[in-house]
Each structure stands twice: as structure tokens, then as C-alpha cells.
Amino acid sequence: MEAVSTPTLTSVVLFIPLVSMFIILLFREDTQSEYIRWGALIGSLLTFAASILLWLSYDPAQPGLQMAQRSTWITLSATDATYNISYYVGVDGLSLLLVILTTFIMPLAILSSFRSHVLVERGREKLYYAFMLLLEWAMIGVFVAQDLFLFYIFWEVTLIPMYFLIGIWGAEERIYAAVKFFLYTMAGSILMLLAILFVGTQAQSFALPDIIAKVQANPDMFPFSGLFSTQSFLFLGFLIAFAIKVPVWPLHSWLPDAHVQAPTAGSVILAGVLLKMGTYGIVRFCLPLFPQASIEWAPIISVLAIIGIIYGAWVSYAQTDVKKLVAYSSVSHLGFVVLGIFALNSQGIQGGILQMVNHGISTGGLFLLVGMLYERRHTKAMSAYGGIWKVMPVFGGLSLVIALSSMGLPGLNGFVGEFTILLGTFGSPYLGFFFALFATLGVILAAVYILYMFQKVFMGEVDKEENKNLPPLHWQELAVLIPIVIVIFWIGLQPGTFFGSMDASVNQLVTQVTSAASSVVLR
Amino acid sequence: MLFEVPSLESLNLGAALPAVSLTFGVCVLLLVDLLLVPKDRKEITAWLAVAGVVVSFVVNLFTFNTHTEAFLGMFVADSFTGFMNIIILLTAFLGILLSKDYLKRAGIERGEYYTLMLMSAAGMMFMASANDLVVVFIALELLSIPLYILAAFRVPDVKSEESGMKYFILGAFSSAFFVYGAALVYGAAGTTSLPGIFGAVGTIVQTGGSAAFLLLAGAGLILVGLGFKVAVVPFHMWTPDVYEGAPTPVTAFMSVGAKAGGFAALLRIMAISLPAFTLADGQPYAAWQQTFWIIAALTLILGNLVAIAQSNIKRMLAYSSIAHAGYILMAVAAAGTTGLTNDATRAALIYLLAYMFTNLGAFGVALAVERDDGSGTNLEDFVGLAKNRPGLALMMAIFMLSLTGIPLTGGFIGKWFVFKATLDAGLVALAIIGVLTSVVSAFYYVRVIVNMYLRDGEAETPGESRMVNWAVYVAGAGTLIMGIFPFLVTGLSDLVTVAASVVR
Numbered sequence A: 001m002e003a004v005s006t007p008t009l010t011s012v013v014l015f016i017p018l019v020s021m022f023i024i025l026l027f028r029e030d031t032q033s034e035y036i037r038w039g040a041l042i043g044s045l046l047t048f049a050a051s052i053l054l055w056l057s058y059d060p061a062q063p064g065l066q067m068a069q070r071s072t073w074i075t076l077s078a079t080d081a082t083y084n085i086s087y088y089v090g091v092d093g094l095s096l097l098l099v100i101l102t103t104f105i106m107p108l109a110i111l112s113s114f115r116s117h118v119l120v121e122r123g124r125e126k127l128y129y130a131f132m133l134l135l136e137w138a139m140i141g142v143f144v145a146q147d148l149f150l151f152y153i154f155w156e157v158t159l160i161p162m163y164f165l166i167g168i169w170g171a172e173e174r175i176y177a178a179v180k181f182f183l184y185t186m187a188g189s190i191l192m193l194l195a196i197l198f199v200g201t202q203a204q205s206f207a208l209p210d211i212i213a214k215v216q217a218n219p220d221m222f223p224f225s226g227l228f229s230t231q232s233f234l235f236l237g238f239l240i241a242f243a244i245k246v247p248v249w250p251l252h253s254w255l256p257d258a259h260v261q262a263p264t265a266g267s268v269i270l271a272g273v274l275l276k277m278g279t280y281g282i283v284r285f286c287l288p289l290f291p292q293a294s295i296e297w298a299p300i301i302s303v304l305a306i307i308g309i310i311y312g313a314w315v316s317y318a319q320t321d322v323k324k325l326v327a328y329s330s331v332s333h334l335g336f337v338v339l340g341i342f343a344l345n346s347q348g349i350q351g352g353i354l355q356m357v358n359h360g361i362s363t364g365g366l367f368l369l370v371g372m373l374y375e376r377r378h379t380k381a382m383s384a385y386g387g388i389w390k391v392m393p394v395f396g397g398l399s400l401v402i403a404l405s406s407m408g409l410p411g412l413n414g415f416v417g418e419f420t421i422l423l424g425t426f427g428s429p430y431l432g433f434f435f436a437l438f439a440t441l442g443v444i445l446a447a448v449y450i451l452y453m454f455q456k457v458f459m460g461e462v463d464k465e466e467n468k469n470l471p472p473l474h475w476q477e478l479a480v481l482i483p484i485v486i487v488i489f490w491i492g493l494q495p496g497t498f499f500g501s502m503d504a505s506v507n508q509l510v511t512q513v514t515s516a517a518s519s520v521v522l523r
Numbered sequence B: 001m002l003f004e005v006p007s008l009e010s011l012n013l014g015a016a017l018p019a020v021s022l023t024f025g026v027c028v029l030l031l032v033d034l035l036l037v038p039k040d041r042k043e044i045t046a047w048l049a050v051a052g053v054v055v056s057f058v059v060n061l062f063t064f065n066t067h068t069e070a071f072l073g074m075f076v077a078d079s080f081t082g083f084m085n086i087i088i089l090l091t092a093f094l095g096i097l098l099s100k101d102y103l104k105r106a107g108i109e110r111g112e113y114y115t116l117m118l119m120s121a122a123g124m125m126f127m128a129s130a131n132d133l134v135v136v137f138i139a140l141e142l143l144s145i146p147l148y149i150l151a152a153f154r155v156p157d158v159k160s161e162e163s164g165m166k167y168f169i170l171g172a173f174s175s176a177f178f179v180y181g182a183a184l185v186y187g188a189a190g191t192t193s194l195p196g197i198f199g200a201v202g203t204i205v206q207t208g209g210s211a212a213f214l215l216l217a218g219a220g221l222i223l224v225g226l227g228f229k230v231a232v233v234p235f236h237m238w239t240p241d242v243y244e245g246a247p248t249p250v251t252a253f254m255s256v257g258a259k260a261g262g263f264a265a266l267l268r269i270m271a272i273s274l275p276a277f278t279l280a281d282g283q284p285y286a287a288w289q290q291t292f293w294i295i296a297a298l299t300l301i302l303g304n305l306v307a308i309a310q311s312n313i314k315r316m317l318a319y320s321s322i323a324h325a326g327y328i329l330m331a332v333a334a335a336g337t338t339g340l341t342n343d344a345t346r347a348a349l350i351y352l353l354a355y356m357f358t359n360l361g362a363f364g365v366a367l368a369v370e371r372d373d374g375s376g377t378n379l380e381d382f383v384g385l386a387k388n389r390p391g392l393a394l395m396m397a398i399f400m401l402s403l404t405g406i407p408l409t410g411g412f413i414g415k416w417f418v419f420k421a422t423l424d425a426g427l428v429a430l431a432i433i434g435v436l437t438s439v440v441s442a443f444y445y446v447r448v449i450v451n452m453y454l455r456d457g458e459a460e461t462p463g464e465s466r467m468v469n470w471a472v473y474v475a476g477a478g479t480l481i482m483g484i485f486p487f488l489v490t491g492l493s494d495l496v497t498v499a500a501s502v503v504r
Helices: A009-026 A033-056 A096-113 A117-122 A125-144 A148-157 A159-169 A174-203 A208-217 A230-245 A254-261 A264-289 A291-317 A322-341 A346-377 A393-407 A413-427 A433-458 A465-469 A475-493 A495-518 B013-035 B043-063 B079-106 B112-129 B133-151 B158-189 B194-207 B210-230 B238-245 B248-273 B289-308 B313-334 B341-369 B390-404 B410-424 B428-454 B466-484 B486-493 B498-502
Strands: A066-077 A082-091 B068-070 B075-077
Touching (some): A009 A096, A033 A125, A066 A148, A082 A125, A082 A148, A096 A125, A096 A475, A125 A148, A125 A264, A148 A159, A159 A174, A159 A264, A174 A230, A174 B410, A174 B428, A254 A264, A254 A322, A264 A291, A264 A322, A291 A495, A322 A433, A346 A393, A346 A475, A346 A495, A393 A413, A393 A433, A413 A433, A413 A475, A475 A495, B013 B043, B013 B068, B013 B075, B043 B112, B075 B079, B079 B248, B079 B341, B112 B248, B158 B194, B194 B210, B238 B248, B238 B313, B313 B410, B341 B390, B341 B466, B390 B410, B390 B466, B466 B486
Antiparallel strands (some): A066 A082
16 A cells, blocks of 8 residues: 555554643643543553554555555755655554554553552652653554654654653662663664664665665665675664564663563563564564575574573572562563564464564563552562462452463463464474474473462462451452453464464565575575 | 955955854944943843844844855855854854853853853854865954953852863964964965865875875864864863863853864865865875774764763763764764765754754753852752752753754754764764764763652752743753754755865
């Protein structure tokens, strides 16, 4: 479908959060805090509704961009022609589900903050919800932007609200964690800026679909001659930025700090959406722009991904802090996603994208559970709990579903994603049996640390006096958890709905990568 | 004939009107302030100075996109001049707004202050339009001498005196370097006119020999002289002390204005008259590019690394301004590649404009936090600012993010074009140094945000000044507008074509 210059549904979804942010900024903090809270929630729910409309009007048979809008922003002069930086947004099978994941997670994160004690303690509620909506705007922007300049802007803007969310409303070590988060991400993204500039100048365009078309027509545009050549350096420029965000081992050290120090909603968004920006970026930019380099580097990165899978699971098991355990499990889960992507076949990438959604939902859910426990007991140490299921039966039941989903139990969402990824890895001409074998080890380890955590917190006798009278779930907390559990079952039992919407786009991507790579004789 | 009285037509005053009108305004202001303005009503002088700036700004709009020469070819009015004039006049305007209440608080309210500031601004404007090495030198002196006095304006404060003295001695040295360099260039090219030098370079390159060495040495010495003005490593030593000691509005003014003037002259001399000066015929880059590259890299590394260790906001901003000179120098170095002169010059101009808004704003906030006796300039004094003065803290956060180069601010747009020019010129290593040092810079800029927003405490700020608030908000609006609507600025800078203007 052709891009138009009039606003499309994509732009509507993108800008509802920003408009809502400006609206809640108009309210007075001291007397109208109710309006601020509910305004933020309604804004994010409207965004969700609009994104559902987006899904309904999306035609899954079309591989290309849909509901795209393109308007010139800056005109750049070059020696022989001029080219544009444009406001260019649209969705396709690669980004649609992630947009919906974002709009799904945000209302839950906002609703879960209503009862948060840090907001009462530290105040500045208006700023908090404004940052949440700003963050939603930027995250949706990352997923819909089709212009490299625009993408970079959204990518960097996500940094600011998250930095403040961790830094103002975080736990004791919040300043250290916030600054570390900022510097790590910035270090990666600024190298990407150079790569973007180079790609844009070389291709005389910053619009991604145009550049991909040029790469297809002329696979030698970014010269490739092995692991260390122009194309590989550009590939790495993008990849390092994304790998820090994912995070791929050994670039993960900011993550435990940020996750543990962030307020509950912050962790939920961080795990639920922000980390996916990295894996999405790999699929969206690294693969189609640098096909030969992607193939050449695939085994190396997959090894790092597998190290991450095993290392993350191992370290999770060693934690005594329940939030840290969940944080490290992210490293492990996202290793699967990266592995699936670098299988470079349709199954691997589809599994990867679905697993991004799955991880967002189940790990987001786990952080919400930890947050609810923390609100009641003000500690994150696993040893302080035990027998919670007896005290809070509904909570225990819901927790079990979410934990099992994170573990990858068949019938729930996590299994579908991991299974497809392993299938893709096994069938990939670049990876193969041993990669799949070691990754499977990660599935087993996941069962170990999740069950260990579940047993320590929920099972056994209520031996601590403080745990005997924990209040049951508030209706707002139920309203947060139930949608998550529904989606967990939905993806687990009906994965076809989700695979169907990305099938065409992923197949097109795989063809692009393999055809561009095979048309160049490796030197 | 040895001496000829030029006719009024051949002077073509109209082309030089923005700078001439400001100079004229300064002379009138000097008399009016002395004779008519009563001693206790010096704010009248401030308003008159603003009026002078506004008149010059309006005149500049009319002459913006012309290309004519004035004063028998010693002065050129083109879009480069017009763009620089916008930067310089905005600097002067914001500088006056920042000064008015500060002078009263510090007890140094004297009318000459505004006269000196505008005189220096006129010098910068002449610098931007100089078409002859002699004019560059005169403009350099006109720019510098008022600044020496302004730096020491807070007498009998020892720090301020030291600041003025240091600036004067080093400035005098640098002027000497510049004159010596100009003399050598004259020796090689046989003319001091910039287009004339451009025309002579071709022959010098082809014949080679001593003339080429003279030209090289001359260009080097000119770089030393102007390098002091714009504060690039290794000619930066004076900067932190002078910036710290000078009254804060003066620091704000000179951190932007003197740099703008210096870079205008550097671009005029290097990118406009010496771009074709290569050591071997047919080389695709100018002979001076290598040197600029190295100096830019050193400036970036040293400025950003030393800034981390600072605990005083004025010293930190001083080192940060050294670092930013490095980014602009990246663009100047890129201008040395054949065919890129226009693009790189535009990048430098865009960067300067963004830097102007951002840096003036940052100094404005620093000045609002500073106490009457000149204390309160430590980074610790920003703790809790977000609670006491939320508006100012928000602006400061925007300025810090802009200096770091985060999108949606002017600083990002500036960096984007500078890095683009550097990559286009093939200076990949320099571009990588540029981005890596940006990460380092994030460390100390973010610390200010940490202090304002993340740490608990109460900030003690002196009474609010409406003028300062206005200046800060104008600077903040400029920073954001540049970041969100960059096409406004790129549209303006696309009119700037320096390379073609001299080729004839």
C-alpha cells in the first residue's frame, strides 16, 4: 500500500498518548490528583482501543507497510540530488503485535500504580503519569517509525522518561541504577547514530523501505567481504545498540540494577516493552539492511544468545531477592528471542516475535506479582515469604498460571514461542542441532528457578507472623492480573491468530535476506 | 596614486548596515548614558541597548540574502554574514536580559557595561563579514578588548580581576600570533584580501616551494591566534579560570559570542580562502585538515574528560564549552574536503545556533541560582531545584539534554549535521571520537539533572528576576523549536553558500 501524507490510524495510535499527556498536565496536582490518574488510564485505554482497530483493519495477506503515512520533514542537499528526512510511520507484520503489546501493557502499568506506596511517599504524581504517557508515545514511535532519523529520535526519547521513573520513584540505589541505565543505553545508541548517518548518506535516503529496495537491487551497496568489512561494521553499529537494550550477554549488567531499583510499573514497562525494542530493531534493521553480515555473524551472536540463556537461568537460581530473580530470567528469555531471530528462517523469526510478546506478558506479569507482594510486606527477600497461597488463594492461583507461562508449560503462551524458536534453530542452515540442544538446556533450567521461586514464596506453611494477615487482592489488582491470564491462555491455545498476522511479512523478510545474500559471491 | 579618498557610493554602506548600525548605536549609547541617564536608573541604558540590538536585527533581515561587498571589498555581506549576525545579535540580546538584574544584585551596575557588550558584539559582526585579513584583525581586537574589561567588571572581587588580567595577557599573545600569521600569509599570497588569497592559492600549490611553506606556517599561526579565542586544546588553558572569575552574564556572553566570532573568522579564512590549499596537486583535502582533525580530537577528549571532575557549574560549563568548540571544529575540519565546504559550513552554523540557545540558557539558570555575593555556583547548589523553582529546573534539564545531544533538542540537530559532515568528509575516526566523547559528556550533564530532580533537599535561590526568567525561557523555546522543527533552521542555512561566493 502506498504511503499517504494525510494522517492514518497509525498516527492516531501514536499521538493519543502524547495528547493525553498534555491534557493531564493541565490539571492541578494538589486538588485534582484523581483526574490526573484516571486521565492517564483513560488515555492509555483509548490508545489500546485504537490499536485494536489498527489490528482489525490490518490485512494479514499483505507483507508490506500498511496504514502508512509519509510527510517530508527536513530536506537534505547532496551533491547531485536532494533527499528527505520524513515523518514516515506505518505497521506491518513485524511491528503490529509489538504495538499492541505496548498499548496492552501500558494501561495495566498505569492501573497498577494507583495503589503504589512510592507515589504517596515521593509525590509528584502528575510528573509520574506524564512520563508514563510520554514513554508510551516514544515506544509506539519506535515500533512504527519507518525513517531512520525518526526511529533514532523515538529510540533516544524513551530514555528520558525511563531515566526519571527509575531515578525519582525507584528504590534505595535508584540514582546509581538510573545513571547506569542512561549511560549504557546512550553509549550503544550513539554508535548507531553514526551507522544511521553512514547508511543514509550512502543510500541517499533515510526511509527504510527505500533503502531496503536499494539493497535488494544492489546487494553490494554496503560492501561485504567477511566478518570485518564495511557492511559488518555498520551491522555491528546497529547491533550493539540493540544488544545493549535486549540485553545480550555480556552487555546485560545494567539490567538487574535498573529492574530491581525501578518502581513496579517501571519494571513492568522495562521488561514488557523496552527490552523488545532491541530485538525488534535487530529484525527490522539489521537483517534486511545487512543480509550478508547477518548471515556471517549469526553463529557468533547465537553463541552469545545461548550463553545468555544458560547464564541468565543459572544466576536467577542463585538469587535470594525475588525481583532480581525475575530480572535475570529476562536475560535468559530474551536469549531465546535473539537465537530465534538469528536462525534466519521463517519459523525462527516468527517464534522470536511471538516470544517477544510472550515475554512481555509473562515477565510483565511476574513483576506485577512481585510488586503486589512488596506493597503488602515491603520486602523483596524470598525468605520473608512462604505459604502465601494459603493466605491469598486467588493471588496464588493467578501467580501459578503466570509462573508456568514464564516457564514454558504446554498449553500456555511461553511454550508456543520457545518451541517454534527451537524448531527454527534446529532447521536453520546457519545454526543447527547443537545450538538447539544447548538452548533446550535453558528450558529445563527455567523450570528449576521458576519452581524454586514458587515453592519458596507460595508453598509450605505460613511460618512468619507478618504473613498471616495479608489483605486479599483489591479489585484494581484483579483488573490488572486477569487480562494477563486471559492473554496467556489465548496465545497458548490459539497461536494461529498471532502467527497469521506476521506470516506474510516475515516470509518477505526471510526472502529478502537470503536472496540478497545469495546474489553476492562470498569472497 | 598612493592614497585615494573613496567615494561614498563605492563604500556601499547599505550592505554593511547591520554592523554599522550597531556600531553607531554604541556610540550614541555611550553619550546618552554619560549625559542623560541618571546614575540610579541604569536600566534605561539596558533598554536602549536592547533597542540598538533590535534595530540591527531588523536591518539584518533586509540584507540577509544579498551578496555584495562594502568598503572597497574589505567587507562582504552574504548569507553567511547574515546567519552569523542572527546568532551574534541573539547572544547580545539574551546577554543584556541576563545582565540587568544581576548587575544590580552584585552592586556593579554601571552604564558602560552595556556599551562594552555591544561594542564586542559589533566586533563579532565585523568578524563574520570580514573579507580581508586586516579587517579580521581589527574586528578581533574590537571583539576582545571590551571582553577583557567586562571579565574584570566585578572589581574589587579578586577572582574577577584575575579573570580579566589572565584573559587580557593571553588574548594579547593570541592577537600577536594572529598578526604574525597574517603577515606570513601576505608574504606568500601577496595580498591580504581573502578572495585574493583564494585566487593566489592555485599558483602557490602548483609552484610549491617556499611560498607554500610560508602559507602553511601562516595558516598555522592564524589557527593558534583564533584557537585561543574559540578555546580549543591546547590553547584552552585560560578558559576555566576566566569563565569562573568573570561575572556570570559576561561568562555567558563570551562563551557564545567570542566563540561565534572566532569560528566565523576561522571559517572565512580556512574554508573560504584556503580550501584549495593542498600540499600535493590534486589532493582531495586541504593541507590544514589534518591539523584541525587532531586539534578537534584532542579538544573533544580533554574538554569532556576534565569536565567530569568539576564541582563548580561555571567551571563545568567552561570545560563543556571547550568540548563544544571541538564539535564545531569537527565541521571546520570537514570543510577542508573538496566539495563539502558548503555542507560543512552549514553544519557549523547550525551547531553554533543550537549551542548559542543552549549555553546561554544554561548560564542563565546558573546565574539565577548564584547568590548575590557570587557564591552558590557549585553543583551541590542545584540539589532540590526542581522543588523550589520547577520552571527553571525543567529548562536546565532541557539544556543539559541538548548539550548531551538527545533528540527533540537543538543540540541533537547540531550534532546530527556535524557528524554527517564529518562522515561525508571521510573522517570516520574523528566521528567515532565525537560520538564516544558525547557519551562521556552525558555523565556530567546528567549529574546536574540528578542533583535537581533525583536528590532530596532544598535549594536556596536568591529572589526571582523576571528578566532572567524570560531570557531562560526564550533560550529554552529556541532549543526545543530547533529540535522539533529543524526544517526552520535547515531552510535558513541552506541559503548559505560560502564556496560559490568567492569563486569567480
